[in-house]
Amino acid sequence: MTQSKHDSRMPLLYGVYLLRSLTKQNSFYIGSTPNPYRRLRQHNGELSQGGAWRTKKKGYRPWRMVIYVHGFPSNISALQFEHAWQHAYRTRHIPVEKRRHNGKKNTGSGTTVHEKVANCRLLLGSGSFSRLGLKVTIFNRDIYDVWLTNKFQIDIPDYILLEIRVDDAIDQRLIEGGNYEQVKSFMSDIQKMEEQYTDESIETLKQQQEQHLCCICEMPLDVESDVICFCFHKECTAIYHCACWSKLIMLENPTQEMAPVLPIRGKCCQCGKVNFWNMVVRNAQTVKERCRKKDYLFTA
Numbered sequence: 001m002t003q004s005k006h007d008s009r010m011p012l013l014y015g016v017y018l019l020r021s022l023t024k025q026n027s028f029y030i031g032s033t034p035n036p037y038r039r040l041r042q043h044n045g046e047l048s049q050g051g052a053w054r055t056k057k058k059g060y061r062p063w064r065m066v067i068y069v070h071g072f073p074s075n076i077s078a079l080q081f082e083h084a085w086q087h088a089y090r091t092r093h094i095p096v097e098k099r100r101h102n103g104k105k106n107t108g109s110g111t112t113v114h115e116k117v118a119n120c121r122l123l124l125g126s127g128s129f130s131r132l133g134l135k136v137t138i139f140n141r142d143i144y145d146v147w148l149t150n151k152f153q154i155d156i157p158d159y160i161l162l163e164i165r166v167d168d169a170i171d172q173r174l175i176e177g178g179n180y181e182q183v184k185s186f187m188s189d190i191q192k193m194e195e196q197y198t199d200e201s202i203e204t205l206k207q208q209q210e211q212h213l214c215c216i217c218e219m220p221l222d223v224e225s226d227v228i229c230f231c232f233h234k235e236c237t238a239i240y241h242c243a244c245w246s247k248l249i250m251l252e253n254p255t256q257e258m259a260p261v262l263p264i265r266g267k268c269c270q271c272g273k274v275n276f277w278n279m280v281v282r283n284a285q286t287v288k289e290r291c292r293k294k295d296y297l298f299t300a
């Protein structure tokens with residue numbers, strides 16, 4: 001969790017969020033962060049550091065986090081998404097005729113909640129962001145209703161993952177400072193899931209101690225230098241070169257686009273279940289790091 005903005009590893013949680021004022025329901029704020037829990041506390045003035053000056057204005061706090069877009073392949077692409085959402089009235093990522101705004105500069109990302117959500121959907125479906133394997137987490141029923149209503153009928157690809165973490169109990173209580181517990185449990189669930197995946201991957205390596213062969217090209221895998229994919233599914237012990245898997249996916253799903261693109265998801269060559277590219281590659285990087293540090297060492 002100590003990644004900087006210029007870290008080249010795939011960030012686990014770096015995401016773009018939408019805040020909504022609890023006192024002024026038509027006031028929003030869009031930002032990005034590697035740590036949504038800490039950032040929300042900064043916005044609400046619970047932490048003095050972090051210069052969240054735009055959310056300091058009197059009468060708007062507390063803010064609650066209502067949408068979190070994550071799964072970016074790099075911090076840079078998260079920052080691009082953030083900037084595009086904030087400036088939806090002029091972003092090159094959304095064609096002029098599709099933009100949802102009233103044309104005024106100071107309402108960059110739209111004035112109503114429907115426009116905010118519409119601009120988010122436009123970006124998710126845009127050429128720049130639709131193939132990144134992004135996920136959207138929604139923390140609030142009202143926002144989920146807006147999402148479902150989809151007032152401007154903006155379609156997004158079916159592989160954009162949507163996670164609903166609505167907690168009506170939180171909605172009914174008078175919230176003193178924002179939805180911290182919700183955001184905190186969201187973060188810890190993601191972290192736990194990824195840690196478990198890495199632990200299982202290393203366990204797979206240990207079990208195949210003698211020789212690691214790629215189950216696609218059948219050539220040896222070098223745990224310290226190759227980027228190795230592990231199937232996400234628990235009962236499957238398939239391992240292969242990331243390069244081999246990406247070739248395989250691209251062959252199975254030929255794309256009409258001219259530019260070379262990264263896969264979003266593909267089937268495991270052994271169990272046939274779907275794996276998501278971002279998750280597999282992020283795990284591959286973590287496993288490699290741990291192998292380099294030798295902390296997987298085969299000391300029985």
Ligand SMILES: [Zn+2]
Pocket residue numbers: 214215216217218219240241244
């Ligand atoms: Zn291979």
Ligand SMILES: [Zn+2]
Pocket residue numbers: 231232233236237238268269270271272273
């Ligand atoms: Zn598998």
